[in-house]
Amino acid sequence: MALGDAILACLTERPMTGYELAKTFDSSIGFFWKADHQQIYRELSKLRDRGYIQGREVVQTGKPNKLVYTLTNEGRTALRHWAARPSTPASNKDDLLVRFHALDSVDLEPVRADLMARLEHHRDRSERYERILKKRFPDGTASEAADIGNLLLLKLGSRHEQMVAEWCEEAIDALSGLTGHGTTVVPLEDGKREKG
Amino acid sequence: MALGDAILACLTERPMTGYELAKTFDSSIGFFWKADHQQIYRELSKLRDRGYIQGREVVQTGKPNKLVYTLTNEGRTALRHWAARPSTPASNKDDLLVRFHALDSVDLEPVRADLMARLEHHRDRSERYERILKKRFPDGTASEAADIGNLLLLKLGSRHEQMVAEWCEEAIDALSGLTGHGTTVVPLEDGKREKG
DNA sequence: CGACTTTTGTCCGTTACGGTAAATAACGGG
DNA sequence: CCCGTTATTTACCGTAACGGACAAAAGTCG
Numbered sequence: 103m104a105l106g107d108a109i110l111a112c113l114t115e116r117p118m119t120g121y122e123l124a125k126t127f128d129s130s131i132g133f134f135w136k137a138d139h140q141q142i143y144r145e146l147s148k149l150r151d152r153g154y155i156q157g158r159e160v161v162q163t164g165k166p167n168k169l170v171y172t173l174t175n176e177g178r179t180a181l182r183h184w185a186a187r188p189s190t191p192a193s194n195k196d197d198l199l200v201r202f203h204a205l206d207s208v209d210l211e212p213v214r215a216d217l218m219a220r221l222e223h224h225r226d227r228s229e230r231y232e233r234i235l236k237k238r239f240p241d242g243t244a245s246e247a248a249d250i251g252n253l254l255l256l257k258l259g260s261r262h263e264q265m266v267a268e269w270c271e272e273a274i275d276a277l278s279g280l281t282g283h284g285t286t287v288v289p290l291e292d293g294k295r296e297k298g
Numbered sequence: 299m300a301l302g303d304a305i306l307a308c309l310t311e312r313p314m315t316g317y318e319l320a321k322t323f324d325s326s327i328g329f330f331w332k333a334d335h336q337q338i339y340r341e342l343s344k345l346r347d348r349g350y351i352q353g354r355e356v357v358q359t360g361k362p363n364k365l366v367y368t369l370t371n372e373g374r375t376a377l378r379h380w381a382a383r384p385s386t387p388a389s390n391k392d393d394l395l396v397r398f399h400a401l402d403s404v405d406l407e408p409v410r411a412d413l414m415a416r417l418e419h420h421r422d423r424s425e426r427y428e429r430i431l432k433k434r435f436p437d438g439t440a441s442e443a444a445d446i447g448n449l450l451l452l453k454l455g456s457r458h459e460q461m462v463a464e465w466c467e468e469a470i471d472a473l474s475g476l477t478g479h480g481t482t483v484v485p486l487e488d489g490k491r492e493k494g
Numbered sequence: 495c496g497a498c499t500t501t502t503g504t505c506c507g508t509t510a511c512g513g514t515a516a517a518t519a520a521c522g523g524g
Numbered sequence: 525c526c527c528g529t530t531a532t533t534t535a536c537c538g539t540a541a542c543g544g545a546c547a548a549a550a551g552t553c554g
Contacts, residue, residue, distance in 0.1 A: 105540080139502090140503085140542085144503090168500085182403065193330065194331070197386060202306050204444075209378060213381065220465040266454075280446060300509090315531095362531070473533065
């Protein structure tokens, strides 16, 4: 259970509903952990079954009632125990990079298109990180533990995106150099026989 | 299927056995894609069933016979088709980073220990990348597609490890600043009740 | 009335991960 | 001679994760 722990970690900040968590996993913590709403609700059920979180129903008018989840002491303890175990380095697993490993066996256009999309994506993220950094830590320092954690996270994110964005530019350059001019025509010798 | 495609990508270089692939996934391509031998053998069966690869048994004396897998034309085509589809940006999913999101709710010692281990790990990798780079591309350039792909891969890997290693140092610094001196003692109020 | 949003779920199928184990056979150390 | 390691492939099993489709309930907006 790792997604579960990520959820627990989120709930240390404040009690949240599944819906809110799903939103959170789409932004802040979502920058380094993706999870859709089904996953989150499923995981919430499990966490509740284990007594790590507690749901409090909030009656709403105009909207369905919502379930605000709060960490229990057991949950806090579980999180601490989990956090005390050595972490696994986590592999990257990037489709795009696999393509580069077989660059001479794939068509270059899509790779290039992908790179352009990535470049934009990483630039975008980089800017978002920078914006948040400037807003939350104008002087680039923090003193409380929670803040320090987030500052470091933001710095890492920012640098990562920056670095990858630069790499994308370089890669695009290198690929264009491969063909000299805009469009490549890779001879599809066995392309005729299409695919079984 | 993504692991399958990673395997196909590996096999574009040369025919390999499952055992060799497992080794490969423990080094070169393994730098950005982890897979153990069970996964690989399972995936190889699937790929064979689909006709993407072809196994040739090599009788050995002294060792069990081995199955050398070769890409079929169908496999090549499948790889190319897969590579032509836009890639998914791939989320990082790092345990350690989750901890930083809840830094005030976890014990710092293990986090610090983790960081030290990571620092070593990333430095190690960084050096490995650099060594390979110097060896394979002494002048930092490449002309053939396959080489360019690997050059770019190595550059990305190297920079990534470098960057993360530096971040680890910074994080260790920041954490030590948190407590002023070597060892922190976080009061474990509910640690007594152990865990249900 | 119908479409859309908010909120909370369920069901189902696939992919992936990873531990344990086993068969087979040589080679090398104590 | 037993044991551990290397090389090689494979099976079984459980859990984690992913993600599409669907539903239900209550408001709002057009």
